[in-house]
Amino acid sequence: MAKKTSGKDAVIEVLNRARAAELAAIYQYMSQHYELADNDYGQLAAQLKLVGIDEMRHAEMLAERILILKGTPTSKPDLETKKKQPVLLIYQYNEGLEEGAVRDYNQFLAVCREHGDYVSAKIFEQLIVEEQIHLEYFQDVIGHIKDLGNVYLATQVGGAAEGAPAKGFVASQGGAPA
């Protein structure tokens, strides 16, 4: 039974490591969407805002699970927010964040399974699917900027991020595949 207690602690730890990454992503994507909107890339800003809302939902899911396990959800992001990145760099940087999330969450999923916590494992399964949708979106934008440059960026000008639905990016795309 002692093993079960340490297993629970290991699960709480990976849930909190994921939460710290989600909090960093929330701050980062919010900062970037304000800057993109400020530079009049309203369409890009609106999509990035939705991705940020997904990360808020992820941070909440993790906190709720941590509380059920009698842990304390962290409030500390695991990265400093980068500011004033050029447009292409925003997407390359975010690609790295999402790749890191997919890689780490696969490891965290294994920790949950190892300790027989299939509820926490299910959360990581869902997060991996959603981070992959974010990753593909960021890679699409990088591809468009590289292939079309200013022609693509010109299509992203205007439009208000404020009008975007509050459901998040994955939901705006029809939801995560089951």
Ligand code: FE
């Ligand atoms: Fe996330």
Ligand code: FE
């Ligand atoms: Fe993400």
